[in-house]
Amino acid sequence: MSGHLISTAAALVGCRRCARTVLEGYDGGQLIRADPAPLAPEDELLALLGGRHTYDLHLMGLPRRPYLIWRCTFRLRAPRRHQVVATHECTPTQHLNAGGPPINLIASYRKQPLPEKPPF
Numbered sequence: 001m002s003g004h005l006i007s008t009a010a011a012l013v014g015c016r017r018c019a020r021t022v023l024e025g026y027d028g029g030q031l032i033r034a035d036p037a038p039l040a041p042e043d044e045l046l047a048l049l050g051g052r053h054t055y056d057l058h059l060m061g062l063p064r065r066p067y068l069i070w071r072c073t074f075r076l077r078a079p080r081r082h083q084v085v086a087t088h089e090c091t092p093t094q095h096l097n098a099g100g101p102p103i104n105l106i107a108s109y110r111k112q113p114l115p116e117k118p119p120f
């Protein structure tokens with residue numbers, strides 16, 4: 001069995017850009033990051049029209065673990081049997097100090113006098 005077309009269970013992780021919680025897992029060797037909120041059919045249509053892919057949140061194995069399965073045309077036309085999620089729409093948050101003066105990261109300390117008799 002080849003290891004390059006793997007599918008792994010999705011896990012909730014934090015997005016590295018916007019810090020929101022996303023579902024992350026491999027589907028057919030491709031890393032998928034999806035927003036965990038399930039979509040209604042009309043929301044799925046809006047996501048598809050917006051250029052996002054949608055995935056079935058398929059529970060498999062024992063214990064049940066979620067796998068992201070890409071909704072191809074066959075899955076899109078079939079009746080829904082799983083929750084549907086869409087590709088993560090990342091909106092990076094603004095950095096705390098964007099455009100402001102640089103923050104001085106050097107901590108000041110008070111210089112202590114050396115003891116007359118060293119402790120060692």
Ligand SMILES: [Zn+2]
Pocket residue numbers: 015016017018019020088089090091092
């Ligand atoms: Zn993000």
